[in-house]
Structures are given as C-alpha cells and as structure tokens.
Amino acid sequence: MDLKGIYVPLITPFAADGSVALDALEKLAAEVLDAGAAGLVALGTTGEPAALTAEERDAVVDAAAAVCAARGARLIVGASGGDTRAVGEALAALGARVPRAAAALVTVPAFVRPGEAGTVAHFRALAASSPLPLVVYHIPYRTGQQLSAAALRELAAIDGVVGVKYATGGLDQAAAELLADTPEGFAFLTGEDAFLAPMLALGAAGGILASAHLATGRFVELYEAWRAGDAERARALGHRLTGLALAAFTAPNPAVTKGVLHAQGRIPTPDVRLPLLPAGRPEVEAALALASGLDQ
Numbered sequence: 001m002d003l004k005g006i007y008v009p010l011i012t013p014f015a016a017d018g019s020v021a022l023d024a025l026e027k028l029a030a031e032v033l034d035a036g037a038a039g040l041v042a043l044g045t046t047g048e049p050a051a052l053t054a055e056e057r058d059a060v061v062d063a064a065a066a067v068c069a070a071r072g073a074r075l076i077v078g079a080s081g082g083d084t085r086a087v088g089e090a091l092a093a094l095g096a097r098v099p100r101a102a103a104a105l106v107t108v109p110a111f112v113r114p115g116e117a118g119t120v121a122h123f124r125a126l127a128a129s130s131p132l133p134l135v136v137y138h139i140p141y142r143t144g145q146q147l148s149a150a151a152l153r154e155l156a157a158i159d160g161v162v163g164v165k166y167a168t169g170g171l172d173q174a175a176a177e178l179l180a181d182t183p184e185g186f187a188f189l190t191g192e193d194a195f196l197a198p199m200l201a202l203g204a205a206g207g208i209l210a211s212a213h214l215a216t217g218r219f220v221e222l223y224e225a226w227r228a229g230d231a232e233r234a235r236a237l238g239h240r241l242t243g244l245a246l247a248a249f250t251a252p253n254p255a256v257t258k259g260v261l262h263a264q265g266r267i268p269t270p271d272v273r274l275p276l277l278p279a280g281r282p283e284v285e286a287a288l289a290l291a292s293g294l295d296q
C-alpha cells in the first residue's frame with residue numbers, strides 16, 4: 001500500500017436550496033486530481049460528515065469513488081465513532097460499497113478517552129475484521145486522546161493499519177520520533193496544513209490537507225520538491241503555502257475554504273451546515289488573495 005502524496009479531503013458543496021451539489025463535488029474532485037493530487041478523502045472532517053444524512057454520505061462516497069476510478073487515483077473514506085462495534089459495522093458497509101478504496105480513515109475514538117491501551121485495542125479489533133486497510137486519524141484536540149510515539153508504533157505494527165493522519169497542532173516530539181524511524185509500510189501523512197513543509201522535510205509521506213483545495217498544484221510541487229531534495233525551492237514555496245494554510249483556518253474548517261472556492265466560482269454557495277457558520281468576508285478575502293498569488 002503506497003499512500004504517498006497530497007490528498008484533498010473534499011468539502012461537501014451545497015446548492016442554494018441546501019441540498020448537496022453533487023455535480024459541483026464531482027467537478028471539484030476532478031479539478032484537484034487533474035492538478036496532481038494523489039487522491040481524495042471522502043467524509044473527512046472537511047466534508048462535514050456529521051451534518052449529512054446517511055443517504056447524502058453514500059452519495060458523496062459514490063461520487064468521489066467514480067471520479068477517482070476514472071483517473072486511477074486513490075480514495076480514502078472517513079469512518080468514525082466512539083463505539084468499536086458500530087465503527088466495525090460502518091467499515092464492513094464501506095468495504096461493500098467501495099471495495100477498491102485504498103483505505104478507511106478512522107478517527108481515534110473521540111470524547112471517550114479510552115487511554116492508549118484502549119485505543120490500540122480498538123484499532124486491533126477493527127483491523128481484524130475490516131475489508132479495507134486503516135489509516136489512524138490522530139487529532140487529540142478534537143478527540144481528547146493523546147498518543148505517545150510508543151503507542152503510535154504499536155498501532156503501526158497492527159496488520160491492516162497502513163498509516164496515520166497526524167494532526168496534533170504542531171511538530172511535536174512524537175512526530176519527530178516517528179519520522180526519525182518510520183515503520184516499513186506505514187505512511188505518516190500530516191493533517192496539519194501549516195506544518196506540511198517541515199513534516200515533508202522530516203520525511204513525511206504526504207498530507208491530507210483541506211487547504212490543498214486551493215492552489216492544489218503548488219502543494220503537489222512542494223511535495224515533489226522535497227522528494228527531489230530541492231531544499232531551496234521547497235523552503236521558499238513551503239513558506240508561501242504555510243501562509244495560505246494559516247489563512248484557510250482563520251475560521252472553523254471548512255468555512256474559509258468554501259468561501260474561497262465560492263469566490264473563485266468553483267462551488268455554488270459558500271454554505272456550511274450548523275453548527276458551523278460561514279466565514280467572514282475579511283477571512284475569505286485574505287485567503288483568496290494568497291491563493292490567487294500562488295497561481296502566478
């Protein structure tokens with residue numbers, strides 16, 4: 001399983017009547033893949049999955065899968081919850097729906113705080129029955145569960161666990177430890193947009209980044225520059241992309257990204273569903289200016 005590269009966790013565009021704009025989603029998915037993204041993540045945090053009905057979630061997954069299949073790109077699908085049995089059932093359903101998906105992105109159980117041993121047991125149980133390989137989504141500021149480098153290594157050793165989406169708010173000791181000696185066949189993908197450049201410099205396999213909807217080709221260029229060892233080009237581009245990444249998160253994700261995509265005419269509305277609120281104009285304009293600058 002090779003999960004290297006830049007993945008775009010698709011936003012879910014809404015039409016003016018509030019329904020999911022599937023045609024816009026397909027067009028956006030095709031655009032980011034044509035710009036060089038290695039694949040898509042359907043139903044990541046950025047896709048507002050908690051605010052979608054089960055039918056809408058299925059439609060989003062089907063649309064993303066069709067666009068990926070047409071382009072030979074990888075599809076990762078989010079599946080989360082605090083109950084191991086229910087997540088196992090969701091994974092079984094996903095395996096039947098999109099058997100060719102590259103992986104399922106499974107969040108460390110949120111709110112429950114099962115401890116490191118419980119978290120490892122959760123993933124061990126899921127991996128034992130999941131039809132799809134698992135990427136652990138580690139985001140302690142959302143889940144409430146910290147994981148040490150040792151616990152992450154235990155997770156990496158589980159058969160069927162193929163990577164981590166690492167989003168701890170920065171470049172911390174566990175990331176440095178894991179990147180210094182990443183287990184064979186285990187992909188370290190950053191989910192922390194503003195830390196893509198330093199994570200790639202340390203050897204990360206890539207990233208799952210909401211801000212990569214904007215200036216997708218530039219994110220891919222940064223990834224390729226680090227892989228080619230062109231540190232000078234990578235450093236300069238990395239600084240500019242860090243600016244865009246920070247601007248994209250000045251309101252709760254994905255409000256700014258949706259605002260910019262709407263201003264660019266790529267989605268019909270900038271709407272998010274409650275409890276999220278649309279981003280303010282100054283936040284959207286600042287990110288739009290940075291994204292436009294990167295296109296030149």
Ligand SMILES: O=C(O)C1=N[C@H](C(=O)O)C[C@H](O)C1
Nearest residue numbers: 009044045046208209210253
């Ligand atoms: O949906 C995702 O996957 C991402 N979610 C993160 C979040 O909203 O916390 C941000 C990251 O860019 C990708």
